[in-house]
Structure formats: C-alpha cells, structure tokens
Amino acid sequence: MPTDACRATLVGAAREVPGPQPLPPSAVQGELPGWLRGALVANGGGDYDGMLHLFDGLASVVRVGLNEGGGGDGDGSKSIATFAQRMLRTQARERKAATGKVAYREFATSPPVDPPGLAGEARALFSQLAQLASGSPQFTDNASVNLIPVEVPAAGGRPLLLAVSETPGASYLVDARTLETVRHAAPDAEADGVPGMLTTAHPARLRGGRELVNFTRTLPFGGMHVYRMASSGRDALKREAVAFIPDRRKMSPTWVHDFAATDDGYAVIVEPPLYMNLASLMIGGDRQRKGGIVPGASDFVFMDWRPEDGVRVAVVPLPAAAAAGEEEEGEGEGAEKAAAAPAIPKQQQQQQKKTLYFLVPQAFFAFHFGNCFLVKADAATGGGPQLCVDVAAYDDPAILNDLRLAPLLAGGRPLGERRGGHGPGGRSGEVSRSRYARLTIPLDRGSTDPSSPAPLAPPVPLTRPDAPDADFAEFPTLNPRFRGRADSRYAYVLNAVRPTNMGNALAKLDLATGESKTWREPGGAPGEPVFVPRGAAEGGTGAEDDGVVLAFVAAPEGGSFVVVLDAREWREVARVRLPAGVPYRFHGGWMPAAAAAAGGGA
Numbered sequence: 001m002p003t004d005a006c007r008a009t010l011v012g013a014a015r016e017v018p019g020p021q022p023l024p025p026s027a028v029q030g031e032l033p034g035w036l037r038g039a040l041v042a043n044g045g046g047d048y049d050g051m052l053h054l055f056d057g058l059a060s061v062v063r064v065g066l067n068e069g070g071g072g073d074g075d076g077s078k079s080i081a082t083f084a085q086r087m088l089r090t091q092a093r094e095r096k097a098a099t100g101k102v103a104y105r106e107f108a109t110s111p112p113v114d115p116p117g118l119a120g121e122a123r124a125l126f127s128q129l130a131q132l133a134s135g136s137p138q139f140t141d142n143a144s145v146n147l148i149p150v151e152v153p154a155a156g157g158r159p160l161l162l163a164v165s166e167t168p169g170a171s172y173l174v175d176a177r178t179l180e181t182v183r184h185a186a187p188d189a190e191a192d193g194v195p196g197m198l199t200t201a202h203p204a205r206l207r208g209g210r211e212l213v214n215f216t217r218t219l220p221f222g223g224m225h226v227y228r229m230a231s232s233g234r235d236a237l238k239r240e241a242v243a244f245i246p247d248r249r250k251m252s253p254t255w256v257h258d259f260a261a262t263d264d265g266y267a268v269i270v271e272p273p274l275y276m277n278l279a280s281l282m283i284g285g286d287r288q289r290k291g292g293i294v295p296g297a298s299d300f301v302f303m304d305w306r307p308e309d310g311v312r313v314a315v316v317p318l319p320a321a322a323a324a325g326e327e328e329e330g331e332g333e334g335a336e337k338a339a340a341a342p343a344i345p346k347q348q349q350q351q352q353k354k355t356l357y358f359l360v361p362q363a364f365f366a367f368h369f370g371n372c373f374l375v376k377a378d379a380a381t382g383g384g385p386q387l388c389v390d391v392a393a394y395d396d397p398a399i400l401n402d403l404r405l406a407p408l409l410a411g412g413r414p415l416g417e418r419r420g421g422h423g424p425g426g427r428s429g430e431v432s433r434s435r436y437a438r439l440t441i442p443l444d445r446g447s448t449d450p451s452s453p454a455p456l457a458p459p460v461p462l463t464r465p466d467a468p469d470a471d472f473a474e475f476p477t478l479n480p481r482f483r484g485r486a487d488s489r490y491a492y493v494l495n496a497v498r499p500t501n502m503g504n505a506l507a508k509l510d511l512a513t514g515e516s517k518t519w520r521e522p523g524g525a526p527g528e529p530v531f532v533p534r535g536a537a538e539g540g541t542g543a544e545d546d547g548v549v550l551a552f553v554a555a556p557e558g559g560s561f562v563v564v565l566d567a568r569e570w571r572e573v574a575r576v577r578l579p580a581g582v583p584y585r586f587h588g589g590w591m592p593a594a595a596a597a598a599g600g601g602a
C-alpha cells in the first residue's frame with residue numbers, strides 16, 4: 001500500500017521548475033546506461049485544489065533529460081540528468097488562478113453554482129442546456145492526459161509536444177525542451193468538417209508517428225467521427241474525416257477512452273456498455289448526488305453501466321495512405337509512402353471497405369489497449385484474416401470510482417467510510433482487478449450493420465491466472481519496434497502487489513508463457529511504463545526486450561524519482577531523484593536526443 005507521503009505527492013501541487021535544470025551527479029543512483037540519450041516527458045494533473053477525482057487535476061507537464069549533452073559524452077562515465085516541470089497555461093488554470101474557484105466542468109468536478117442553492121442550480125442547468133442545444137458546451141480546456149510529439153511549420157522545426165485531453169479544445173502546443181506553453185491548438189471543426197464535443201486523448205500514432213488517427217463524438221443523436229491528420233509538414237494537425245460510427249443508444253453515448261489501430265489499415269473501437277448520462281454529463285453527477293434539482297445521478301461519475309448490452313467492437317477501415325508500408329524507420333517522406341502499394345491483399349481491401357461490427361455478449365470495461373496486429377488469411381488452412389487486439393480489461397467500471405480522491409487518499413480505511421454510498425463502485429479497499437487479455441476478431445465474419453453486430457468471443461487472458469500478480473494490469477505498453485507485429489512477446493504494465501488501493505508496481509509480461517515479473521518500491525507508486533529500445537547503433541541486439549523501461553515513481557518518503565529498469569533482466573539499474581515531487585502521471589513518452597535535435601520525436 002502506498003504511504004501517506006506517497007499519496008500526498010500523487011495528488012499534490014506540481015512545483016514549477018523552469019528548465020531544463022541540471023541535476024547534481026548525486027541525483028543519479030546506480031548506473032545510467034550511456035546509450036540512453038533523450039528525455040522522458042509526461043502529462044498529468046498538477047493542481048488538485050477543489051477537485052474530486054484523479055482525472056481532474058489542472059495540467060502539468062514534466063521532462064527528465066538523460067545524457068543529453070552539456071558535458072555528457074554518452075559513454076556512461078558522466079551520468080547527467082536535467083529536470084523541468086511546468087503548469088500548462090490553459091483557460092481552466094488562468095480562471096482558477098484569478099478567482100480561486102474551479103471554472104470549468106472537469107471529469108468529476110463541477111464549478112460551484114452562483115448563487116449557492118437551488119436558484120444557482122437552476123441557472124446552471126439552463127445555461128448548460130442552452131450550450132448543449134447550441135452545440136458548443138463550455139467543456140474544459142484542461143489538456144492533462146497525453147503528450148504527442150508533433151512538428152508544425154510555424155515553429156521553425158522546433159520540437160513540440162501536443163498536450164491533449166478529452167475535449168477538442170483541450171489541445172495545447174508545448175515546447176518540448178523548456179515545456180513553455182506555446183499556444184492553444186484547438187481544431188477548427190467548421191473548416192475541416194469534423195464535428196464533435198468530445199474526443200479521446202489517445203490519437204493512434206501510425207506510420208512511425210507521422211500520421212495520427214483519432215475520433216471525436218457528437219451527442220446526443222450522434223456517434224463517433226473517425227479522422228486522421230499528419231503530425232508534421234505543411235498540413236500538420238489538419239483533420240480529415242475517415243468514417244462515422246453511429247451510437248448504440250441515441251440519447252446515451254458510450255464513453256470510450258482509447259482504441260487500437262494498426263499500420264495495416266484498421267482502427268478498432270471497443271465500446272464497453274458504459275453510457276454517458278447526459279444529465280450527469282452536463283450538470284455533474286456529484287452535484288446531482290448532493291441534492292441538486294435534477295435527480296438520477298449515475299453510478300460511475302457521469303456514466304451508467306448496462307452489462308446486458310455487451311461490448312460492441314467496430315473495425316474501421318482506414319484509407320490506403322494509412323496502410324502503406326510495413327517498415328517505417330529510416331525511410332523516405334510521407335508523399336512517397338502514401339503512393340506506395342497498400343500492404344493489404346486486394347481481396348481483404350474489398351472486405352474492409354465498410355466498418356465491421358461485432359458484439360462480445362459478456363461485458364467488460366477497459367481504458368487502454370496494447371498491441372494490435374493483423375494475422376493474414378491462411379490459404380493452406382482456409383483460415384480467414386484476423387485482427388488481434390490486446391486490452392487491459394476489467395469486469396466492470398468500478399475503477400472509475402476507485403480513482404476518486406476520497407478513497408485514494410483514505411488508503412486502507414474500511415469501505416463504508418471511503419465510498420460514501422456512491423453506487424456499486426467499490427467492493428473492498430482493494431483497487432479493482434484487471435487482466436491483460438486478447439480479443440481475436442475474424443474479419444471475414446463481421447456485420448456491416450451497426451445495430452446487428454456479429455458475435456465475438458470474449459478476450460482471452462494472456463497471463464496465468466494463478467500468478468499472484470496477474471490480477472491488475474494497466475497502462476500496457478511494448479517495444480515500439482514490435483508494435484503491430486504478431487511475434488511481439490513482451491508487454492509492460494502498471495501492476496498491483498496487494499493489498500493496495502492503487503497500482504503500486506511495474507510488471508513485465510511474457511505472453512508466450514503467461515509468466516510475469518514485477519518490480520516495486522514498497523510504499524511507493526509508479527506511473528505508466530515507457531519502453532526505450534536499444535538501437536543497433538547503440539550496441540543493441542534487436543531482441544524485443546533489449547532496452548530499458550522508464551517510469552516516474554512517487555517515493556514512499558515523499559518526492560519523486562525516475563526508475564530505469566533493464567527490460568531483459570527486469571532489474572533496476574538506476575534511479576534519478578527529482579528536485580520536486582511529480583504528481584500522478586497519465587501518459588507521455590520518450591524523445592530520443594538525436595530525434596529531438598532534428599525536430600522529430602519519440
């Protein structure tokens with residue numbers, strides 16, 4: 001179980017440290033691999049004052065540079081690290097700084113009504129309904145969830161990071177070196193014809209990261225608008241509509257956090273039966289719960305769970321440009337690649353013209369997806385083409401209530417004190433259970449009717465059920481050079497060594513044997529694992545686990561460090577103690593020094 005000091009760091013305030021600020025040699029314990037040159041960057045909350053949920057903190061971005069220069073010669077003899085941490089300059093932050101109050105509706109936190117009481121509730125309700133009717137609700141611009149390397153011409157080749165969250169307006173460009181907020185980067189829905197009030201913070205990075213695929217959603221009576229855009233070049237960040245997926249229930253859109261995609265030309269959108277309750281979405285479930293004027297608060301923040309509906313899976317064909325090429329690194333520019341022949345056989349292209357729909361009758365919930373790969377048709381056996389999608393799957397969405405700040409901070413206290421009667425979310429003081437599992441989708445058996453999907457088998461666990469550490473998997477990742485490949489054998493996840501009410505370990509999963517190995521700092525809590533492969537120029541063997549896993553860790557005594565794990569041996573080789581605590585991180589990545597200098601990214 002993480003200590004109180006650890007939890008205080010995770011939901012504390014991010015102290016701003018302009019940078020990159022050099023750290024003293026004593027900050028590095030162990031031996032930092034000399035070949036590891038670049039920066040670990042990540043996004044997350046940095047101000048939880050007045051907030052109710054882990055997802056609500058106002059955005060802060062952090063960067064830890066390793067062996068980047070300034071004396072570092074890359075041979076390991078000089079282990080040099082730098083640090084920077086900044087708050088994102090959003091409207092949500094500026095208005096809160098000016099008024100001292102939460103200004104926008106966040107995931108679970110709503111602004112206080114004015115005047116307090118029913119008159120204020122009625123005024124807020126009228127305002128929200130008017131905004132919904134006008135199609136422009138005032139959602140937050142708090143871009144706290146992910147950081148995507150991009151390159152826009154106006155920045156003169158300077159490497160940038162796109163900070164994003166789950167509204168199109170929560171989109172800001174950040175200087176990848178100093179972490180200064182450069183500018184707001186909200187898309188123009190009128191110009192590009194991609195409408196939508198919500199989106200995902202997980203654009204799929206295809207073709208070596210040059211192309212981003214994502215979707216927005218319209219509501220009510222809407223659905224998901226899949227689009228693609230380039231991450232660099234003249235048309236960087238301009239969206240192009242690809243497909244539309246109608247909602248399962250017209251008045252109750254599903255909440256989908258992430259999806260899977262592959263360079264082979266498919267996006268796979270998995271829709272657990274977790275439906276937004278529009279009243280709760282607009283007004284705030286917690287405000288309803290406190291006795292506001294609209295009853296019927298949802299059980300899961302602003303969502304309702306209807307397991308009887310099962311999980312709908314949509315396989316969306318992507319245009320040929322997205323399917324071009326199989327080997328991306330070190331190759332030519334986008335125009336040449338776009339003109340290359342698609343990797344999909346012609347008969348499969350015919351099959352993939354329309355979106356295919358499937359239904360898993362047994363409900364499960366998921367935030368995140370790992371590997372996704374195509375198994376081509378086998379003429380010898382008569383087997384049709386299949387898509388495999390790896391997912392960190394929960395039985396239900398109770399994890400959304402686990403991540404409320406009250407139970408997170410209460411630690412091991414009895415359940416009755418911690419949940420406050422907020423619905424069926426909690427069953428114990430333990431963090432919900434989840435498994436890393438694989439969906440296998442037969443592409444020749446899909447339905448093109450979204451209201452009549454073809455049956456699909458539930459995901460099959462990829463780890464042995466008897467392993468003591470096999471019942472929590474989150475933030476799955478893998479060697480990026482093995483993404484999209486059927487022969488990928490290893491995944492790395494946030495893991496839980498129980499008893500604990502949150503992820504408190506990192507695990508390496510061997511998908512061939514089902515075995516797993518964990519690393520943890522007792523009393524501490526790591527965040528998302530990031531795999532950095534050791535390239536051939538750096539003496540790498542090309543083996544899938546030849547590299548390191550990096551993660552931010554909230555320390556048991558307070559404060560934070562970055563842990564460096566040898567991925568093959570699964571042991572700690574170094575840690576970098578940071579000069580300021582880093583609150584809970586959601587997502588980020590690694591920017592290699594060479595790519596950063598050239599204006600590229602991880």
Ligand SMILES: [Fe+2]
Pocket residue numbers: 145201202257258367368586587
């Ligand atoms: Fe996420």
